Each structure stands twice: as structure tokens, then as C-alpha cells.
């Protein structure tokens with residue numbers, strides 16, 4: 001049993017807003033839902049599967065299903081994997097379609113952390129006092145930034161990775177962002193700009209961190225028969241993997257992410273190898289997040305990520321592994337502090353040949369989207385999705 | 391440089407109450423399995439490795455820095471770290487009473503208890 005070729009991504013929509021003080025979160029969900037359905041050439045009456053995650057207002061999928069006026073649902077899924085959710089949910093949608101649980105799956109994401117003024121990366125947050133680790137971790141002042149920073153510090157110690165090498169990841173993203181009229185940070189930056197920006201949490205600088213933005217995005221995943229009647233070149237889902245990586249009772253390696261498990265699972269299902277992939281969307285909450293996932297997915301050997309990403313190797317048209325050609329979370333947007341949705345959307349644009357001409361990868365027929373949600377430095381969820389243009 | 395940051399009180403629950411009772415007595419205990427003998431972190435009543443029951447063993451309080459980060463974007467910079475205990479497991483903690491610019495991975499450290507806002511003290515580490 002496999003999802004390979006059993007479902008197609010027929011509609012995508014990325015909200016153009018980066019700052020939405022005048023809209024509600026539910027409203028943003030509705031705008032991206034309608035946008036993705038219009039892109040697919042379908043309507044809400046066609047939707048019989050709804051997928052959302054922790055950003056959707058209300059308990060599970062219930063409130064949003066009502067607000068969106070989805071009246072034909074026969075399959076729902078509100079699996080919460082943090083920012084990786086939407087990469088995973090695309091795979092879940094394919095699985096549901098393969099099992100004939102639904103024909104047209106709608107996946108939505110939206111949020112407005114920028115308008116709500118939350119210092120999301122640098123403030124310790126207690127999410128749930130019943131989390132069993134809360135008593136032992138919350139007093140330590142764990143934030144998003146210093147958690148990821150500890151992974152970077154260990155990677156530098158273990159493999160000799162440098163701040164300059166990490167900076168190349170931001171430099172590559174900025175080269176792509178200059179062509180995106182919606183990008184929050186469209187200016188091209190240099191390695192020196194990154195390493196001379198203020199330190200947030202050693203060894204990560206401000207420019208090693210992603211942006212905080214409002215916005216959202218949506219996907220429509222459909223069964224093959226429906227995809228064939230729609231206007232886009234069909235993009236089919238051929239492999240998916242997901243996992244949780246955690247501290248394992250106090251015995252762990254912080255330089256390894258869940259991608260080391262979700263990646264090989266997706267490659268095995270798709271029947272392809274890292275060297276076959278023409279374009280990658282890699283979750284980029286921080287530069288270190290990208291570096292570790294690239295290694296874990298097998299694009300280079302473990303520990304060699306620093307050398308691999310340096311000298312423009314991630315820049316489209318320049319390097320061997322073009323990544324995040326929309327500018328990614330580092331430069332474009334990070335709606336709801338969750339980057340998985342835009343990772344899938346840009347991969348679909350590349351496969352359709354619809355990326356900006358300056359960053360479009362030639363003959364892009366095989367792409368991968370990788371998500372890492374929650375906290376790389378403690379426990380996180382990883383999801384990998386491989387897509388192919390027919 | 392002591393920690394200027396106010397340390398939030400740990401939320402004590404019934405499962406880990408013995409740990410916090412020992413902490414109030416300035417004893418650092420590590421949950422250790424009565425069946426397989428392995429210590430683990432963060433503390434729980436059931437051994438994560440074999441499902442056995444645990445006992446609260448007095449630990450040496452010695453460890454080494456596995457990784458750390460100085461949080462510069464804070465009113466008072468502070469150090470978050472993972473420390474690998476002599477007993478085996480690696481735990482999330484803070485480094486205190488230290489030169490923020492002289493820390494290194496692998497450095498030996500020892501436990502100290504630091505007062506929290508209004509709960510039991512929490513274990514942190516300083517250079518040994």
C-alpha cells in the first residue's frame with residue numbers, strides 16, 4: 001500500500017499579505033481557502049475532506065469547517081505538528097484519497113503573530129502546564145531562538161561548522177527574495193551582513209532568524225480522475241514521511257533532526273534518491289534548521305552541511321541545490337510562525353514552471369518539501385513530501 | 391554573575407513531587423530505574439527505557455557541558471545549556487556564576503540550587 005501517484009496537488013494559494021491588522025485569523029483562513037479552490041478550478045461544494053492544524057481557530061477542525069461553510073465533509077484531520085503540519089497534511093490528504101475517504105481535500109493555514117505583537121522567538125512560553133517536561137524546562141528560559149542556537153553551537157563543536165557557512169543560507173534566500181514583490185526582506189545581503197548583525201542567542205545572529213509575519217496559505221489535493229480534468233500540469237504526490245524526534249530520556253544528538261527518519265521514508269516510497277531532486281523547499285526557521293535538514297535528507301554527508309551550503313550552492317541558477325526560491329521564512333514570510341505551507345506552495349510553483357523566471361529551475365520535474373515544526377533543541381515534528389510533475 | 395532573571399516556579403505535580411521535595415533540601419536526585427538500572431531525564435515515575443519503576447537516587451551533581459547558548463536578546467543575558475550528568479542523562483538547565491564569554495563545550499560543571507519566584511529551587515550548574 002502506497003500513496004505514490006494516488007493524489008495530485010491541484011490548487012495552491014499564498015496570501016499576499018505580510019501584515020493583516022484589519023483581518024481576523026478565520027477570515028485569513030477563508031481567503032486562502034477560496035484562493036486555492038479558485039486556483040484549482042473547484043468550489044467549496046467539491047470539498048469533502050478538510051485538513052488543518054493548531055493555527056486554525058477553535059477546537060480541531062470544527063469552527064473553521066463551519067466558518068468556511070464546508071457542508072459535504074466526510075473526512076477531517078487536524079493533526080498538529082507545528083510548522084511541519086502542512087507538509088504532513090498533504091501526505092495525509094493523499095493517504096485519505098488513496099483510501100477513498102475523500103476526493104477533494106482542502107488544507108488551510110493562517111495567522112497574524114505580527115499584528116498581535118508577540119515576541120515569539122525570544123520570550124519563554126509555557127504552552128501547557130500538563131506537558132510532563134514543563135516543570136524541568138520552563139524555568140530554564142528556553143525560547144525558540146536559544147533552543148535552535150544550542151543545536152548550532154553543538155554542530156559547530158562537533159563538525160567545525162562556522163557562522164560564515166550558516167550565513168550563506170541567508171545569503172541564498174535573499175538572492176531569491178529580491179525577485180519576490182511580496183517578500184518582507186527583499187534586499188540582497190552578504191555573509192558579512194549576517195555575521196555582523198546583532199547576536200540574538202549565541203551563535204545565532206538576527207539575520208540567522210526568520211521573519212515574523214501575518215498571512216497564510218492553502219492547498220487543494222485531489223484524486224487523479226479529478227486532477228486530469230483541471231487546467232494545471234498535474235503535480236502528483238509520490239512520497240511522504242513524518243516522525244517526532246525528542247530527547248529520548250536524556251540520550252540524544254542535537255545535530256540530528258527528524259528529517260533523518262522522515263526523509264528516507266519519503267524517498268523510499270517515492271523510489272527516488274536525493275541526487276534526483278531538482279528543487280527543495282527546506283524549513284528555515286533559522287539558518288541552522290536548513291543546514292541540519294539538508295544533511296539529514298542525504299544531500300550531503302552528516303557534518304558536511306557547512307561546506308555544502310557555502311559559496312552560493314543553494315542559489316538557483318548558481319548552485320547544485322536550489323532552495324526556497326520564494327525567499328523562504330528567512331526573507332519572504334513565515335505566516336503564523338509556521339513555514340510548512342509555503343514550503344509546499346513554492347515547490348508546486350517550481351513544478352508547474354510558475355516560479356519567478358529569475359529563480360525558476362530548468363526542467364523541474366521532481367521536488368521535495370521538508371518541514372520541521374516546534375523546537376529543534378528539544379522535541380520537534382518532521383515531515384517530508386516528494387512531488388513530481390508528470 | 392548570578393542569575394538576575396527571575397526564575398519561574400516549577401509546576402510541581404504528584405508524579406515528580408519527590409524530586410522537588412529533595413530540591414527543597416538542596417539534594418539533587420536523578421530518577422533511576424529499579425529494573426534496568428538506567429538513569430533518565432526529564433524525571434518521570436516510569437522508566438522510559440523499560441517501563442520499570444524508578445527510585446530517586448542522590449546524584450553526584452557533576453557533569454559536563456554538552457552545548458549552551460548565551461541569550462543576548464534579554465534584559466539580563468543568561469545561559470541556557472544541556473549538561474551531561476556523570477550518571478548518564480543529559481539535562482536542560484542554566485549555567486550560572488560564570489564568565490559568559492569563557493564557556494566551552496566539554497567543560498566540567500557542578501550543581502547549584504537557585505531560588506525560584508515562589509516554588510522549590512531548581513538545579514543549575516556552575517563551572518567546577
Ligand SMILES: [Zn+2]
Pocket residue numbers: 423424425426427428437438439440441442
Ligand atoms: Zn528501566
